Structures are given as structure tokens and as C-alpha cells.
Amino acid sequence: MRVRKTKKEDVFEAVKKNNVKFVKFWFTDILGQIKSFAVTPSELEAAFEDGMGFDGSSIEGFARIYESDLIAMPDPSTFTLLPWREGESKVAKVFCDIQTPEGEPYIGCPRYVLKKNLEDMKKAGFDTFNVGPELEYFYFKSDKAPEIMDEGGYFDLLPLDLGQDLRRDTILSLEKMGIPVEYSHHEVAPSQHEIDLKYAPAIEMADDVISYKVTVKAIAMNHGAYASFMPKPIAGVNGSGMHVHMSLFKDGKNAFYNADGDYHLTDEARSFIAGIMKHSGEICALTNQWVNSYKRLVPGYEAPVYLVWGQKNRSALVRVPRYQPGKENATRIELRFPDPACNPYLAFSVMLAAGLEGIKNNYPLADPVEYDVFGLSEEERKEKGIETLPGSLIEAIQVAEKSEFLKKALGEHVFNSFITNKKIEWDSYRTHVTNYEVDSYLPIL
Numbered sequence: 001m002r003v004r005k006t007k008k009e010d011v012f013e014a015v016k017k018n019n020v021k022f023v024k025f026w027f028t029d030i031l032g033q034i035k036s037f038a039v040t041p042s043e044l045e046a047a048f049e050d051g052m053g054f055d056g057s058s059i060e061g062f063a064r065i066y067e068s069d070l071i072a073m074p075d076p077s078t079f080t081l082l083p084w085r086e087g088e089s090k091v092a093k094v095f096c097d098i099q100t101p102e103g104e105p106y107i108g109c110p111r112y113v114l115k116k117n118l119e120d121m122k123k124a125g126f127d128t129f130n131v132g133p134e135l136e137y138f139y140f141k142s143d144k145a146p147e148i149m150d151e152g153g154y155f156d157l158l159p160l161d162l163g164q165d166l167r168r169d170t171i172l173s174l175e176k177m178g179i180p181v182e183y184s185h186h187e188v189a190p191s192q193h194e195i196d197l198k199y200a201p202a203i204e205m206a207d208d209v210i211s212y213k214v215t216v217k218a219i220a221m222n223h224g225a226y227a228s229f230m231p232k233p234i235a236g237v238n239g240s241g242m243h244v245h246m247s248l249f250k251d252g253k254n255a256f257y258n259a260d261g262d263y264h265l266t267d268e269a270r271s272f273i274a275g276i277m278k279h280s281g282e283i284c285a286l287t288n289q290w291v292n293s294y295k296r297l298v299p300g301y302e303a304p305v306y307l308v309w310g311q312k313n314r315s316a317l318v319r320v321p322r323y324q325p326g327k328e329n330a331t332r333i334e335l336r337f338p339d340p341a342c343n344p345y346l347a348f349s350v351m352l353a354a355g356l357e358g359i360k361n362n363y364p365l366a367d368p369v370e371y372d373v374f375g376l377s378e379e380e381r382k383e384k385g386i387e388t389l390p391g392s393l394i395e396a397i398q399v400a401e402k403s404e405f406l407k408k409a410l411g412e413h414v415f416n417s418f419i420t421n422k423k424i425e426w427d428s429y430r431t432h433v434t435n436y437e438v439d440s441y442l443p444i445l
Helices: 008-017 041-050 110-123 162-176 202-222 267-287 344-360 378-384 393-400 404-410 412-430 435-441
Strands: 020-028 034-039 052-055 069-074 090-099 128-140 181-186 192-197 226-228 242-250 306-310 316-319 333-335
Touching (some): 008 020, 008 090, 110 344, 162 181, 192 202, 242 344, 393 412
Parallel strands (some): 306 316
Antiparallel strands (some): 020 034, 128 192, 128 226
């Protein structure tokens, strides 16, 4: 169960009681890369009162040089000790909202973007957007090469090895931070693992995803290993995904559950799915934001690329987990194409915005597909009208930059900064000569 401090006075008491020497202020740039600076206890009260100023011009997607002064305002509800830094000099962290010097929310802050979309959700009549992501990742011997540490497969129980120890220590650390874990297991590929977090409201979960990724990496480093959330670090085996379970609540009740509906879904749930399906190509650049992301989104490795939905079909873009009697609040949808290298604040924002567009405009939902789409030929898919996600980062960016829906969801500042950054990444990638090209072409051309 999540236990969160709610007042700054609680934070001051915890710092004193635990002899905390440094409190790290955390936030992310638009790409989801964590940024941090440390504050000593003597400065903490002033920091909670007025925030801490910093130069935003060097943060990706933040301010330009002539408007670079920004304020990091700590959110006391996110304060926790960092378990892997326990000792005489303890360290804690707190997430921050980024503000202007005038105290206004900064439009380039990803956390603000998510909060803004949650306000739109409330205006649409809903109370809560719950999300439960399943993040996959790899353990390697170092960050120099993807050298695996085990030969295990899906759900394998291996002889005691470092991977199991790392997962165990990571889960214990997450629970000390008040982040509940549902379960963990070895994934399909060698040295690939998964730890699933218990669902939570979107802002809490986005914070927890960042904490989760930092924790996984920190525990691995303490054991002399390296953890990577790179979507496709090894050719020829499954990449790492981030399946996201989602539901909307209204007046304390699950707005997706209907006892008499097909798949036990309400009309709102069906329209939400339709919104996700219609706008999936536009949001793909945010949920799968790297060149490497599209090495995973190919048929044959369990990564969904076809725009269909269903229940038993794990090749579907959206899956509806089976209803369990007595667990009405667990009725949800599962979005299967995102990967764990995305910025969770922006990814959850566009997922929610797409679903709300479906509800607002009463999008019709196509019939479910319960057969393996991977097994169809290209001609058969065309006959059935089955479309696909963008096949590369540049395709995703070209779809995204034409999207007025996406610009509204992200805000013009983040939208333009993100598109610009990704075009630069693509240009850098497309002008790079790879080992594949040298090995394939140099001997014959």
C-alpha cells in the first residue's frame, strides 16, 4: 500500500528522525531523462517555501537562454528515503513541479503536461485515471555491450543467480519507498526481467515509474551489473515493452465496467479504446520515442504492430483482460505497444487524451479480432483493412507533427520541442554508418 507524506512538516520530521544529509530534487526533461540536484537539510525549509532556482536552458525541451530562470518546487507527497543509500549519511528524494519565477506552472514541465490532461479528464466527468504498467528490462554485465547474465526464458525458475538477487533487492527497495509490487518474473529473452507495479493514479504512477527505473539501475550497479530499459538491445530476441493497463473512475466506480456489456465493457470504455486505436499512430512517437524503439515493433517478437483489439489475442494493439467475478474495479484495457524507455508523464498524457477524444466524439469501435494477425499474409491484412503502426521513428514523427490532437494534448511548447529533438535524433541516426553496412557492403561494393 502506498504511504505518502502529505505535508512539508512531515518531511522535516522524517529528515531529522532519519538523519538525512541530502535531499535530492528530481524532475525529468521532455525525453524522460531524470534530472537531479541535492539540497541540505538547512536549506530544506526555504526550498519548500519558495522552491529552488536553476538554469533551465541546459535542460532538453525547457527554456531558451533568454528566459532560462526556472524554479523547482518540491512536492512533499513524493518524499522517500533512497534505500540503497542507507548508512550514516542517508539520502532522500522528492519530485518537483517546475515553475516560472512568477510562480506559474512551467509549460515545458512533463509533470505539468500530465496534470493538465488530468484536469481535462475531470472536466469530462471522470475522477481518476488509473494506470498499471508492466516494465521489462535486461540485466547485462556492463554498459559497454549487451552481454547477458543468464540463459533463462519466460517464467523460468533458474538456479540461484545474480538476476534473482537483483530482482529481490529491487522489490525490497521499492516497497521501502512505498511503491507496491504485484509480482516479478523472468521474461522471454535471456537475461530479461519484469517487475510489475500495482496500479495507481496516473501522476503517482508516473513518479513511481521514474523511481522504479532509478531503483532497478541503482541496485544493479551496487551488484556490479548494468540494467537497461533499451527497447531492443539484442537482435533476434524479444525486446522490452511496457504494457499499460488503464481504467477511468467516476464517483468512485469503475467507468469501464458493465455487467451486461460485451467483454463487460461500458460504452465509454469502448469509445476510449476506439480513441486509442484511432490516434495510435499519432501517439506512437511519445510511447515509442527512440530510433531503437522501432527495432522492437516488428512482427514475430510478440510486439503488437497491427491496429486491432481483442481479449485472448496477444498480437492485438489493445487487449481487454478477462473479467473476474467480484473484481469489477479490475476491469481495464491493456495497451501493448509502448516501451519502457518513454517519458511516462508524456506517454500517460497522450494515452489519456486519445481515449478521452474517443469518448468526447463517440468514436465507433471496430469488431474485436481474436485470431493471430501475425499469421496473415500482407494481402489478407489489406483485405481485412488491418492497418499498422509507424515502422520507424521518422514515420512516427511525420504522423505526429501533423496532429492537432497531439499538439493540444502536449501543449505547443512541448510538442514543438519534442518534434525538433526527434528530427535531430533521426538525422544523426540516418547519417551514421553502421557495422551492418560495413560488413554487408564493403566486401562487395
